[in-house]
Amino acid sequence: MKKLIAMALLACIATGMNAQDKKGTAEKNKPVFTTIKENKITSIKDQNRSGTCWAYSTLSFFENEILKKTGKTYDLCEMFVANKDYMERAILTVRMHGDSQFSQGGSSEDVLYILKNHGICPETAMPAPGTLTGDSLANFEEFFGVMEPYVAAVSKSKAKKISKQWQKGLQGIIDSYLGECPKEFVYEGKKYTPQTFAASLGLNFDDYVSITSYTHHPFYTQFPVEVQDNWRWATSYNVPMDEMMKIIDNAINEGYTVAWGGDVTEDGFTRMGLGIAYDVKKVRSMAGTDADRWFKLSSTEKKSKLDSLGVDAPEIVPTQEMRQEAFDNWETTDDHGMVIFGIAKDKNGREYYMVKNSWGEYGDYKGIWYMSKNYVAYKTMSFMVNKNAIPKDIRKKLGLN
Template sequence: MKKVIVLALLAVCTLGAHAEKKDSVNPNKPVFTVVKKNPITSIKDQNRSGTCWDYSTLSYFESEILKATGKTYDLCESFVANKTYMDRAIQVVRLHGDCQFSEGGSTYDPLYCLEHYGICPEKAMPFPGSLYGDSLNNFGEFFSVMTPYVQSVAKSSLKKISSQWKVGLQGILDAYLGKCPEQFTYEGKTYTPKTFAASLGLDWNNYVSFTSFSHHPFWTQFAVEVQDNWRNPLTWNVPIDDLQKILDNAIMNGYTIAWGGDVSEEGFTRKGLAYNVDEKKLENMKGSDMARWLKLTPAKKKSIVDSLGVNVPEVVPTQKQRQERFDDWELTDDHGMLIFGIAKDQNGKEYYMVKNSWGKSGDYDGIWYMTKNFIIANTMDFMVNKNAVPKDIRKKCNI
């Protein structure tokens, strides 16, 4: 009898690990079953800082290390930010201020930092926000001090400037982010940032990025034209169908993806869901507020999307639609996240499981479930290990 009870309990636990319970308040809330879930490190919180590119990409490399070595690391976002903001300021000064200096960045920035400067573990630098009495990052004062400083140098009327402005800027960076260590001890061994990066077991040449736009030829590379892509790394341009093939192939073969895209659409909710909403169908729904969809506030629209849940009507993205939204500024580069799995709801619709960097917010403790339609429609670009790319696509790109 005891054996029967134990087996029954194990069966319940197994089901619970793969499917979530139905919500008694909102019957339309998705009940997810995991199709494939790859290992990730803990949820972080970028708080009031525009460093999603930093958190999401380091989280990506932490997952890559997990896959390659089985070891768990907590890499330091402040180290990457310190090095990256200095490099970005140097570019702004070289161009006499005719480019943007801001908190944002791209997936390429942490990769560049790892390859050229190295990295340190989180504990080798002050905890985010601690230097100015906060419990997490808050870049309000930091950038209100740093931005005018950089702009005053870049827009200077002097015929020649000295290199001392870099010393001053480094002081600001170190005051708010902490000084990057030249040497530190980790698990009993002494490292420099470069030797630590070399010890992580990754090959920096393995990482490639993809996008899908028709204003450049497919199967060629170009620098995606967004302001925070300031280093201008080259990204492979593939047809929209191949974009999803790469994502699915990567996940099903145990890889994660560093994703950058648009989360400003009404279909992206703060509760942990994202749908590629078909607004025309919502407008035509009678007997409710949907008939006045275009007149509703963004907050009200998101509330309706949450209430409809699995019944949200979706648009299937097309190549033409992606291009039009990019050209008319509707498709924007808002946020960086980590795609690590696939799940399906009770109706069989598939979603990507996505790790966010807003702490354990939303209904799923910092994880977002974003439909495949939403991800493909709103992808700006993403970084992935070239070994995760289908062989036929690798052959066309010669990677």
């Protein structure tokens, strides 16, 4: 019995030492970043179970713009934007007899349009996200489960003529889940409407433009990026990839942030805070795995091998042609919106953008992601930026004053 106890004790010690070794290795391999430039941002938020990254990221971007220009910190209301936007999207879907996507997603241009045409209110002027349904954060599962069939029933109606009563019914659904948008409210002792509050923020909403980089349209022209969530068909300025990256770098170095939209479904975008444009062929070689063996691995096994390399993972060097091909063959998809606010480098000297996410303080960096410049060059769909953050020579090519 004593021998068994002794053996068990030795096993426990060995297991503990092994666990410590693994933990030590993990800590040793954990990426450490050195900040090169970091601009001020407002607090991290959590969109939770709602497809509203477009609202969270773009309002965060505008909060940063206000902070830069006035030094004041605001918490603007995402549910106000969602309330107005979903009704307008439903109206278009009905107008198109259902031949327009009605979904939770959107774009930065949606937020800009709402600010210009409806105004905005602070977070405190509407119910906190999720509270009307007993949640502590936004949860759109039931909300869209009710709303989507409603909009589909109207947009696909066999009636020869429809009334506007459906809009009143839909607005009731939206208000029930998100809260009714206030016509007036008091903020810091002063009465506002959403329009006067937006006007008080100190921003010129005509200063904001969208940038993209694809070859199926001429450079230095504008076109609507052809993705379903760009349902307003808002246009972006089209520039070569190298100039797209120069705009981001110049914006950060001049103290601005960028409302980024792009693809986060790649293996290189980890859930722990990294975005790396893996060169899978080189990774296979480093892992001692030939192509046949690699393709037989499960997705979990592949991801484990990729993630184990961390910032030592080799990257592709994206080209304009690669960007276009990935867009055309559906490899690059319109998934997520975040805010680029800084530049950092790893131990190897590789540079990354510091990116604010809207998943709460999730990941190794408490809600911040480090996306390599190669990843951003390859997987950017479009981004919104203050036109004054664009280098003068590029601004001149675009005809921006």
